[in-house]
Amino acid sequence: MNYTHEHQSLYDTTKKFVETELNPHVKEWEKAGIWPAREVLQKMGKLGLLGIAKPEAYGGLGLDYSYEVVFAQALGNCNNGSLPMAIGVQTDMATPALARFGSEELCKEYLAPAITGDAVVSIAVSEAGAGSDVANIKTTARKEGGDYVINGSKMWITNGTQSDWACMLVNTSEGKSHQNKSLIVVPANTPGISFSEKLDKLGMRSSDTAQVFFDNVRVAQSNRIGAEGMGFMMQMM
DSSP: OOOOHHHHHHHHHHHHHIIIIIGGGHHHHHHHTOOOHHHHHHHHHHTTTTOTTSOGGGTOOOOOHHHHHHHHHHHTTSSSSHHHHHHHIIIIISSHHHHHHSOHHHIIIIIHHHHHTSSOEEEEOOBTTBSSOGGGOOOEEEEETTEEEEEEEEEEEETTTTOSEEEEEEEOSSSOTTTSEEEEEEETTSTTEEEOOOOOOSSSTTSOEEEEEEEEEEEEGGGEESSTTBHHHHHHO
């Protein structure tokens, strides 16, 4: 990697943000068990820090991923691990597949506000019986008319109590476990979604975490990211 002046400038900007906007509040937010995600992310969005490697068409900077690596390194100046983790969910877990494979309409509606920080997002993959074993998830989405009807639950969802939408991995068909899953953008206010109380964790407390339940949650099939059945592959990228 050719480390340039632009890389250093991004590092310095991020480090300054961490030192002025995050570190002074770490103890307070850890004690409370939650961070003010929307407030922090909007400030980061104004600095261009949430869309570093995202397309310019949706408000990103359109830079290569080496700049995202520098950003992550600079977040390491934070005095705890909770906040870099929660921010990383927004920048590098919930949005990359959408940015790469999502339709133009889906990106305009969901990716653009995630880049500005006007939307808090989460990644809904893990389940109580399938944490690291992603291929073993049980949550289903069956087709009905032009919709998917989702049933199941997700566990350990970072940003879960504050997110506006989740990038969710579900089983959309029978068959081989690596070929029957799809990624769907699911708005948090969709009828049939319910949330547990914020989990009272021993560590990483300021990144709020919740369990999420789906009872006949109806989402348009147009909210699917990319091709049906390719969700596992896209998420693992």
